[in-house]
Amino acid sequence: MKFHYPNGKKYVPKKEESIGIKKEKKWSYGNRGMTLEEDINETNEYYLKNGIASIHKKPTPVQIVQVDYPKRSAAVIKEAYFKQASTTDYNGVYKGRYIDFEAKETQNPTSFPLQNFHEHQVKHMENIIQQKGICFVLLRFSITEEIFLLEAIHLLTFWKRMKDGGRKSITKEEIEINGHPISLGYNPRIDYIKKIDYLYNLR
Secondary structure: OEEEOOOOOEOOOOOHHHHOOOOOOOOOOOOOOOOHHHHHHHHHHHHHHOOOOEEEEOOOOEEEEEEEEEEOOEEEEEEEEEOOOOOOOEEEEEOOEEEEEEEEEEOOOOEEEHHHOOHHHHHHHHHHHHOOOEEEEEEEEOOOOEEEEEEHHHHHHHHHHHHOOOOOEEEHHHHHHHOEEEOEOOOOOEOHHHHHHHHHOOO
16 A cells, blocks of 8 residues: 655655564563553553543544455555644643653664654654643663653754754663653553653642
8 A cells, every 4th residue: 555745755664763663572471562552552541441641642644545446345545645744643631731742662772763753743842842731752672671751852952963963863871861761560551641740740
């Protein structure tokens, strides 16, 4: 199936490292081979069912332009366009505060490539911060199975450094200094709300 961006350019999937997608992999029983997105979705379901927060994955608007009908009862989409550039992965409300965040993972054990983010995503995060919303990124180092919450204000700093000719990644040490580690649990899987309570004094 073919996808195109709003400007008409053909969408070509990047390597897994550049877009932050991890192949499903068998880990220990505690991890169960789940991807970061699956873990977050399960966490959000837990928050919703328990009345803690209402946070959801944003849908990506798609315009279908070519459909084949190999069978009368089945349709196959052959070509489609993204109607608009995507912003961040998730948004919602918690204790009256707007929350907006992106989730990325990498197999690089020592740094997080900034190419995993896009210019329009960073601009969107900047707008959320200006409007006093809670904005951050959840970063997972796939090999070591470490997860960090990094506030968007820090991501903007590293992004500006890259734009000014500096390094094109965030070192793991910088993430450890500026970010907040989140242990993988059972229910919820990734309890990022606990970090939000601490950072924004919402307890």
